[in-house]
Amino acid sequence: MEHVLIIGGGVGGALAHDLTLRGFRVTLVEKGELLSGTTGRHHGLLHSGARYVLHDPAAARECWEENQILRRIAPQAIEPNDGLFVALDETDLSFREPFLEGCAAAGIPAREISVDEALARVPGLNPEAKAAVRVPDGSMDAFRLALPFFATARANGAEIRPYCEVTALERRGGAVTGVQVCDHRTGRSETIGADLVVNAAGPWAGRIAEMAAVQVPIQPAPGVMVSVAGRLTHMVVNRLHPAGEGDIIVPQRRLSILGTTAWLADDPDRVTAPAAHIRRLLTLGAQLLPAVRSLQPHAVWSASRPLLRTDPALDPYSISRTFDCFDHAVRDRVEGLVTLIGGKATTMRAMAEKSADLICRKTGRNIAGRTRETVLRPYRGYWRQAVP
Amino acid sequence: MAVPTGQGEPEPMRTIRFKISRFKPGRIDPSRFETFVLAVNENMTVLDCLEQIRLVQDPTLVYRHSCHHSACGTCACIINGTERLACLTRVWALATTTVTLAPLRGFARIADLAVDMTGFYREIEAEWEVLRTAEPLAGAADSGGALRLENCIECGACVSVCPAVQAHPPFMGPAALAALHNQMQKTTAEQRPALLARAAVPHGEPMCERALACSRVCPTGVYPARHIADLRRLRLG
Numbered sequence A: 001m002e003h004v005l006i007i008g009g010g011v012g013g014a015l016a017h018d019l020t021l022r023g024f025r026v027t028l029v030e031k032g033e034l035l036s037g038t039t040g041r042h043h044g045l046l047h048s049g050a051r052y053v054l055h056d057p058a059a060a061r062e063c064w065e066e067n068q069i070l071r072r073i074a075p076q077a078i079e080p081n082d083g084l085f086v087a088l089d090e091t092d093l094s095f096r097e098p099f100l101e102g103c104a105a106a107g108i109p110a111r112e113i114s115v116d117e118a119l120a121r122v123p124g125l126n127p128e129a130k131a132a133v134r135v136p137d138g139s140m141d142a143f144r145l146a147l148p149f150f151a152t153a154r155a156n157g158a159e160i161r162p163y164c165e166v167t168a169l170e171r172r173g174g175a176v177t178g179v180q181v182c183d184h185r186t187g188r189s190e191t192i193g194a195d196l197v198v199n200a201a202g203p204w205a206g207r208i209a210e211m212a213a214v215q216v217p218i219q220p221a222p223g224v225m226v227s228v229a230g231r232l233t234h235m236v237v238n239r240l241h242p243a244g245e246g247d248i249i250v251p252q253r254r255l256s257i258l259g260t261t262a263w264l265a266d267d268p269d270r271v272t273a274p275a276a277h278i279r280r281l282l283t284l285g286a287q288l289l290p291a292v293r294s295l296q297p298h299a300v301w302s303a304s305r306p307l308l309r310t311d312p313a314l315d316p317y318s319i320s321r322t323f324d325c326f327d328h329a330v331r332d333r334v335e336g337l338v339t340l341i342g343g344k345a346t347t348m349r350a351m352a353e354k355s356a357d358l359i360c361r362k363t364g365r366n367i368a369g370r371t372r373e374t375v376l377r378p379y380r381g382y383w384r385q386a387v388p
Numbered sequence B: 001m002a003v004p005t006g007q008g009e010p011e012p013m014r015t016i017r018f019k020i021s022r023f024k025p026g027r028i029d030p031s032r033f034e035t036f037v038l039a040v041n042e043n044m045t046v047l048d049c050l051e052q053i054r055l056v057q058d059p060t061l062v063y064r065h066s067c068h069h070s071a072c073g074t075c076a077c078i079i080n081g082t083e084r085l086a087c088l089t090r091v092w093a094l095a096t097t098t099v100t101l102a103p104l105r106g107f108a109r110i111a112d113l114a115v116d117m118t119g120f121y122r123e124i125e126a127e128w129e130v131l132r133t134a135e136p137l138a139g140a141a142d143s144g145g146a147l148r149l150e151n152c153i154e155c156g157a158c159v160s161v162c163p164a165v166q167a168h169p170p171f172m173g174p175a176a177l178a179a180l181h182n183q184m185q186k187t188t189a190e191q192r193p194a195l196l197a198r199a200a201v202p203h204g205e206p207m208c209e210r211a212l213a214c215s216r217v218c219p220t221g222v223y224p225a226r227h228i229a230d231l232r233r234l235r236l237g
Ligand SMILES: Cc1cc2nc3c(=O)[nH]c(=O)nc-3n(C[C@H](O)[C@H](O)[C@H](O)COP(=O)(O)OP(=O)(O)OC[C@H]3O[C@@H](n4cnc5c(N)ncnc54)[C@H](O)[C@@H]3O)c2cc1C
Pocket: A007, A008, A009, A010, A011, A012, A029, A030, A031, A032, A034, A035, A036, A037, A038, A039, A040, A041, A042, A043, A044, A045, A046, A047, A164, A165, A166, A167, A200, A201, A202, A203, A204, A221, A222, A223, A224, A225, A259, A260, A302, A303, A304, A305, A306, A341, A342, A343, A344, A345, A346, A347
């Protein structure tokens, strides 16, 4: 079978799993620790899709479908306590009907509950709340939700190489034929040949594309997150309004994670957490759960969304959260290179499936994907198998 | 730190020396310290500094990290002599101008600050539950059936600091014993004796020297020593 080399240990892990199940020979290289990019450092929201019903129904439907699949194939690290969308003022209230209709249209089981019931479930909720809708959101440990894909891929024969950075693409004629890597564990450089290279470098995908002198429509859109010590809610608490800054609190262990801000950046590495963003998240978070006001930040960090750029003038909150997969042979007449971009951690399995379908078409193979039904190995299985 | 959107304010910086233990098998071998100098603001953590050093000074620096907020457990290392999470340790709070970084003890070393976690999981079954019943929220009568993830983030700090692990490497170590004890509380009465027997083997709970260092360094309040004491009480009946 063809040898596929995947660049990037985020969503790339789900692709390694899908391709090994279909029988491909797979190598995955990641410049740092696995999941040290965006996939390990987001809020940890297992999306129900409800956040997107007002402006991105396709992403909403995708999220709800994948939410249900992940609960089945990787249940170990999901806190399955649902979520609330809460209206705090008259403007929020005006979105209640379109929100409920949008959820219904996307098939998301959303149900309005009384403010009294919401306060009984989340006693710390702002008592001024005007309306509350319950949705099947969840919280996850981002690292432990994604690691089972690597554990299973590795058990099925994929070679997973963390601390291995791609420094150039090997090219012959108009085709990409492999990669040059520096293995930071040993300091040695080497060339790895491949029948196909997949660029799954997330916010860094533009850098990899440049190595093949092609362009991809990637827009790094960083965001800041703040965690406070104290579990203020068991349910995810969202503000009922169109996606905007500081509109979500995700519980995880004994922490509450406030998210997020967003802006558009050129350099995914130069992403920081300005003090103004931190103050803003604490202020907005306290509108949802007033106890936030009395808590100190426990950790502050940021991450870059690898958004698919459709229109450069767009507002970062409304850029579609759906994903795409490009065959550079079709786009740019460069054979041997595929790029996948966009999506959410929640939809990583679907992104991988769509990319693997494209890889099958390219290689003339007709093999159906099986990741929908295949229960993944527990994350600890990544270490509990002998290193190949 | 670069300011992304222009709304950042100028901030005071301190010049800090980072003495980092370097190791690349066959290349930087035996390991040696290398010093990097960095301007650090009040909010930067040791992990933020490692990211900056890798980005602008040495792309070959190897360390583990993922969540940046004490959930994944990958970033534990020895910071000025103490096991800590790099992502929670603010540099200014260390109140020194030199920060010394070394990898955890008692683990096989991959490179620089990164250690191999295979040994850590030897005595922790992959299937053991990571979810537990959540505590009731303030103002609520019960948890309403809510679940949450266990406190232990499997960072390895307690194993690194444990004198019994250093003296007797086969010792299961504090994290595995705490995980085993948590698992006992989630299984059926019939399965409990087998788990207890597993803790009671010579390289299990009896090897603990009650140094309590594990509970002192644990960044998430697991208090492994209490779990070990509970296992000991159960064994001695
Ligand atoms: C602030 C924020 C909050 C979010 N919240 C959520 C949420 O709550 N729920 C949710 O489902 N999604 C969330 N997302 C979205 C989600 O995290 C991302 O869409 C997803 O993780 C992107 O995965 P990726 O694999 O494309 O990128 P990454 O995870 O970044 O993976 C790319 C990898 O490529 C590696 N790489 C780069 N260059 C090279 C090279 N030269 N050689 C080798 N490796 C290389 C990087 O180190 C990186 O690990 C959030 C995103 C952000 C920014």
